[in-house]
Amino acid sequence: MFDAALSGLIHVFQIDNFLSLCGGVFMGIVFGALPGLTATMGLALLIPFTFTMTPAAGLIMLAGIYVGAMYGDAIPAVLINTPGTPAAIATTFDGFPLTQKGMAQHGLVAAAVASSFGSLVANVVLTTAAPPLAEASLKFGPPEYFWLGIFGLTIIATLSSGFIVKGLLGGAVGLILSTVGMSPLGGDVRLTFGYPELQAGIELIVALIGFFCLPEILTSIVGKRQESYTSQKVIPKLSVIWEVIASLFKRPLLMLRSSVIGTVIGFAPGAGGNIASMVSYNEAVRWDKHPEEFGKGTIKGVAASEAANSAMAPGSLIPLLTLGIPGSPPAAVILGALMLHGMRPGVELFSVHASVTYAFIMSLLVAAFLVTIIGCFGSFVYARIINIPARYLAPAIVFMTVLGSYAIRNNILDVWIMLLFGVIGYVSNKLRFHPAPIVLGLILGPFVEEGLVQSILAGKAGGSVFLYMTARPISGVLIAMSVMSALWPIFAKWREKRRSRKAASDRNMEDSHA
Amino acid sequence: MLNADLIIGFSSIALAGVVFVATRDLSRLGGLFVNYTLVVIFILSALMLIKGFVKPQRLSFFDSSDERNNVIIGVIILVVYLILMPLVGFLPASYLFYAIFNLYLAQDRWSWKNILRSVVISAVVVTVFYMVFRFLLAVPLPEGKWFE
Numbered sequence: 001m002f003d004a005a006l007s008g009l010i011h012v013f014q015i016d017n018f019l020s021l022c023g024g025v026f027m028g029i030v031f032g033a034l035p036g037l038t039a040t041m042g043l044a045l046l047i048p049f050t051f052t053m054t055p056a057a058g059l060i061m062l063a064g065i066y067v068g069a070m071y072g073d074a075i076p077a078v079l080i081n082t083p084g085t086p087a088a089i090a091t092t093f094d095g096f097p098l099t100q101k102g103m104a105q106h107g108l109v110a111a112a113v114a115s116s117f118g119s120l121v122a123n124v125v126l127t128t129a130a131p132p133l134a135e136a137s138l139k140f141g142p143p144e145y146f147w148l149g150i151f152g153l154t155i156i157a158t159l160s161s162g163f164i165v166k167g168l169l170g171g172a173v174g175l176i177l178s179t180v181g182m183s184p185l186g187g188d189v190r191l192t193f194g195y196p197e198l199q200a201g202i203e204l205i206v207a208l209i210g211f212f213c214l215p216e217i218l219t220s221i222v223g224k225r226q227e228s229y230t231s232q233k234v235i236p237k238l239s240v241i242w243e244v245i246a247s248l249f250k251r252p253l254l255m256l257r258s259s260v261i262g263t264v265i266g267f268a269p270g271a272g273g274n275i276a277s278m279v280s281y282n283e284a285v286r287w288d289k290h291p292e293e294f295g296k297g298t299i300k301g302v303a304a305s306e307a308a309n310s311a312m313a314p315g316s317l318i319p320l321l322t323l324g325i326p327g328s329p330p331a332a333v334i335l336g337a338l339m340l341h342g343m344r345p346g347v348e349l350f351s352v353h354a355s356v357t358y359a360f361i362m363s364l365l366v367a368a369f370l371v372t373i374i375g376c377f378g379s380f381v382y383a384r385i386i387n388i389p390a391r392y393l394a395p396a397i398v399f400m401t402v403l404g405s406y407a408i409r410n411n412i413l414d415v416w417i418m419l420l421f422g423v424i425g426y427v428s429n430k431l432r433f434h435p436a437p438i439v440l441g442l443i444l445g446p447f448v449e450e451g452l453v454q455s456i457l458a459g460k461a462g463g464s465v466f467l468y469m470t471a472r473p474i475s476g477v478l479i480a481m482s483v484m485s486a487l488w489p490i491f492a493k494w495r496e497k498r499r500s501r502k503a504a505s506d507r508n509m510e511d512s513h514a
Numbered sequence: 515m516l517n518a519d520l521i522i523g524f525s526s527i528a529l530a531g532v533v534f535v536a537t538r539d540l541s542r543l544g545g546l547f548v549n550y551t552l553v554v555i556f557i558l559s560a561l562m563l564i565k566g567f568v569k570p571q572r573l574s575f576f577d578s579s580d581e582r583n584n585v586i587i588g589v590i591i592l593v594v595y596l597i598l599m600p601l602v603g604f605l606p607a608s609y610l611f612y613a614i615f616n617l618y619l620a621q622d623r624w625s626w627k628n629i630l631r632s633v634v635i636s637a638v639v640v641t642v643f644y645m646v647f648r649f650l651l652a653v654p655l656p657e658g659k660w661f662e
Contacts, residue, residue, distance in 0.1 A: 037651075045651060163565065169526055169558040175551045176533055188544030191536055221619065222588035223581045391619035395612045396639050398592065402608075403643060407653045412600055419592055426585070430575050431518040449547040456546070 004350075005127055008358025012366050017060050020053065021363050024061035025370045028068020029378075032084045033076055034404060038205070039069035039085060039313075043333040047340070055341040056356045060363040062337055066330050067119055067367035070310040071375055074111035078302065079104055079386050080229070080397055082213035086204045086274040087309040089439060090281035092212055094294060094301025101297050102232035105383040109244040110299035111306045112375020114255065117248075118307035119368035121259035122266065122314035126321075127361055138323070142458060143469040146451025147478035148265075149444045152275050154485035155282040156437045164489075167437045170428075174441020175448065177202055184450045185457075197413045204274075206414045207442055209401045210421025211435040218426045221394040229386050229393065236380040248303055254284055255307055262308035266315020266328065274443050280308030286488050310371075314364050321345055321357065518573055519566030526559040591615055603658025605644055612636035 011017060024046075031042035042065050050058025073084030078095035091111060098107040140148075156167040180191045181201030192198035220226040248255060258280040265276040284304030285294045294301045316328035324345035326332035335345065341356075343349055349357045385393070405418040425435045459465030470479060530552050537548050565571075576582040595611040613636040620628050647653040 163571075165558055165561045165565070166522065169522065169555065169562060172551055172554045172558055173526060173529065176529070176548070176555065179548050179551070183540070183544035186541045186543030188540045190540060190544060190548065191533060193536070218585050218588060223576075223585045225584065225619070391616055392635060394619060395615040395636075398615065399608060399612055399640065400643065402595070403647060403655075406655070407647060407651070410654055412596070412656065415596055415599075419589075419596060423589060428522075430573075431516075431522055432571065432573065433518070433522050452550075453543055453546055457543075 004354050004358045005362060007355055008360075008362035009366075011056055011355060011359035012060060012363045017057050017359070017363070018366075020057045020061040021064040021367060022370065024064020025068035025367050025374060026064075028065035028070075029072035029075070029371075029374065030068075031065065032069035032072020032074075032088075034084065034400065037084075037404065037407070038330075039066055040329040040333055042069055043330050043337075047333065047337050050337060051340070055343065055353075056359045058341065059334075059337065059356065059360040062334055063360055063363040064367045064370070066313050066334070067310070067364055067371060068374075069330075070119070070313045071112060071115040071306070071371045073309075074115065074302070074306050075108065075382050078107035078111060079382065080213060081216045082397075082401070083205075083208050086208060086443065087277055087312070088305065089208060089212075089274055089436075089443070090277040090305035091302055091309075093281065093305070093436070094296075094298050096216075097295070097297030098299070098302070099234075099386055100230055102230050102234055103297065104230070104234045104386050105236045105240045105379045106244055106299055107297075107302050108379035108382055109241050109376050110248060110302040112372055112379070113245055113248055114258070114303035114305075114307040115310035115375065116368040116372040117255050118259040118262050118309070118311035119314060119364065119371070121256065121307075122263040122311035123361065123365045123368065125263050126314045126318055126364070138319075138325075139474055141472070142451045142454035143472055143475045144451070144478065145447050146455055146469065147475050147482060148275070149448035149451060151478050151482045151485060152278055152444045153440065153448070154482050155278050156440060157486050157489045166433055170433060170435065170437030171441040174438040174443075175445045176441075177207070177438070178442045178445020179449065184446065185453045195413060197409070197411050200409070201446075202417060202442065203405075203408050203414055204443060205408060206405045206418045207421055207439060209405055210418040211425040211439055213397065213401055214419070214422025215425035215429050215435070217394050217398060218422065219429065221390045226390055228388075228390050233387050234383045236383045241376045241379070244299055247299060251300065251303075254288075254300060254304060257283060257287070258304045258307035259311040262311025263315035265308070266312035267318040274309075275447075276312040277305040277309040278440065278443075280304045282485060286485065286492075291492065310368075314361075317361075317364075321349055321361075515572040516575055517566050517570045519562050519570050523559045523562035523566055526555055526562065530555040530559065587618065588615075591618060599658075600656050601658060601660050603660075604655040605640065606658070608640045608644070609636050612640055 012021065027046065028039065028042060031037045032039060043062055046061070046065060050061060053061070069085065070087065073088035074091045074095065075084060077083040077088040077091040079099055081092050081096040083089045083092055095107040095111070098104065153171055156171045157164060178201070181199050182188070183190055189199055220229070261280040261283060262276040265279065281301060281304050284300060285291045288294065288300060312328065313330070316326065316331040317334070319325040320331045320335055322345065324335065326335050338345060338349075343353045343356065401418065402415050405415045406412060408414060428435050428438075455469050456465050459468030462468050469475060533548065534552055537545055540548065576585075591611065591614060595607055598607040598610070613632045616632040616636065617623050617628060620632070622628055644655065648655055
């Protein structure tokens with residue numbers, strides 16, 4: 001295996017393959033960074049170009065696009081509070097507050113380094129342990145997806161500052177929005193109100209742009225006439241790169257935990273980077289010594305989200321390469337590319353086509369390093385974008401969001417939905433009803449619904465719905481994690497109260513001694 | 515000062531009511547999740563209303579009348595842009611939107627220098643993105659009913 005990996009690495013460094021990879025990473029970053037363009041779209045659009053290339057060069061370019069896009073989506077998330085793809089939603093929670101503090105470069109570098117680290121960890125797993133993990137991925141059935149969705153929803157407890165009922169209500173509203181369109185089981189057309197375009201449901205990226213990007217522009221730039229997005233001008237410095245790298249590598253546990261979460265969620269077919277990044281963010285808040293720093297602009301939050309969503313990419317290739325089951329939509333497009341080049345997933349891929357397969361796997365690894373270099377040095381350019389006066393930047397952003405919302409399905413209704421969500425997001429922000437739980441519900445709704453309904457059907461056929469949903473090992477672990485995650489804020493509050501009480505009594509003791 | 519809890523509670527109940535009425539003819543499988551979620555929304559909305567009556571969170575919506583007017587005009591510019599797009603086509607509507615929105619956000623709005631700058635920047639930004647999406651990515655953008 002190591003010989004094959006080494007030969008794959010040599011393949012990647014052949015000049016034409018390496019240029020394909022660099023081109024792919026660059027295009028991936030562009031696709032990821034433009035809201036409305038996704039990694040899936042980029043891969044699908046560029047597959048025809050790989051026909052004229054050798055299978056290795058073609059697949060290496062696709063690997064570059066995939067890895068590049070998983071980082072690229074962090075750029076608008078950090079700079080303008082708009083995730084380039086749904087996988088970067090949790091990046092906005094701390095990325096944009098960093099930008100508002102004039103620390104956009106910190107956020108961008110943290111995203112690049114964490115993306116590379118996540119990708120690196122997942123690649124090591126992909127290279128060394130793909131077959132047993134692929135078998136484990138088959139153990140994910142409807143109850144596991146249901147509990148994974150519920151576990152994801154427990155992040156609401158973390159996101160809700162203040163009255164938790166408000167956050168839960170937002171999550172429930174998001175779940176209802178996720179039911180718009182064709183029901184996954186039964187085929188009913190729901191809540192389309194006569195618009196056939198809505199049968200495919202509400203497009204996630206449209207909701208993200210609406211809820212996150214527009215309210216920010218309406219509040220600061222249009223409403224308050226702020227002249228720029230940030231309180232102070234961003235001046236990129238070389239020292240920031242080292243400072244951020246050093247700070248992140250002082251937290252190996254955070255980086256490793258986030259990467260493992262991303263890899264594990266990646267190899268569960270269907271669960272995408274958006275779930276990975278949110279679960280990872282939640283865990284980062286839960287286990288950090290200073291959870292109060294999250295949401296106010298810390299590189300730890302950006303790193304947790306980005307390491308996980310980038311680890312998801314190689315993770316989703318584990319079941320793809322070994323079993324032919326794509327773990328994510330971009331992986332499904334890569335499956336198409338493999339088939340077009342006459343390569344069938346499974347044992348054949350690691351024997352007959354071993355040189356191309358390992359070249360592909362190694363290219364994911366090299367792409368991760370390229371992302372670090374492009375991301376760190378590119379931050380000098382990207383970070384300056386935010387210095388452009390708001391009167392020029394805001395119309396350009398609104399124009400791009402309109403274009404992006406339209407381009408996803410070539411549908412003007414999506415643009416109207418984006419505007420509607422933008423206004424709702426603005427109003428709800430003013431009412432301190434943060435839209436993040438709504439978006440969370442919208443993302444997780446399909447998982448929860450499909451898992452629940454399928455589990456009920458299968459459970460009834462097997463004799464007991466309750467047993468079917470709870471008595472499976474992975475379900476048990478997910479239930480325990482969900483309960484822990486939901487109760488954690490209460491425990492954390494109790495612990496803090498106890499600490500402050502103890503500190504007060506210690507002080508009293510010292511005073512009485514004195 | 516607005517009672518935020520009451521607004522959120524009543525709006526959620528209204529939303530749940532609309533969804534309830536619109537989903538009564540669904541099959542058992544199609545309606546299962548919707549019904550469970552509606553029950554959750556009704557319970558949580560009721561809790562919000564109770565909080566709204568017992569310990570309300572009061573806040574002012576706009577800091578000033580200027581802010582209110584700015585936001586309303588900004589939204590109107592966007593709505594007009596979206597109405598115009600399918601009629602006159604993506605390109606003319608976008609040129610117009612960018613230039614007007616840019617002028618609207620400028621301090622010294624109606625000086626010739628400002629108008630000229632807005633028009634030039636609008637032409638460059640919109641044309642570049644139009645070219646990329648229309649020709650490189652082959653996204654069919656609205657051509658405009660008036661010119662068909």
